[in-house]
């Protein structure tokens with residue numbers, strides 16, 4: 001299991017996610033982001049807007065994911 005925070009995954013708080021694979025943790029952070037979005041949380045709305053900007057460029061999204069995956073892989077397995 002590895003741990004990453006909402007902040008580390010392009011979000012806006014210190015909530016921690018724990019998962020075995022990057023795909024899982026990305027999914028968890030996405031779900032959390034949607035929840036916060038529905039609650040109308042200002043900080044997460046801003047973070048999501050930035051992600052949406054990024055999504056306009058497939059190259060940028062790919063690079064972002066690759067970087068985050070590397071970060072995840074570099075973490076100590078608990």
Ligand SMILES: [Zn+2]
Nearest residue numbers: 006011012013
């Ligand atoms: Zn968050």
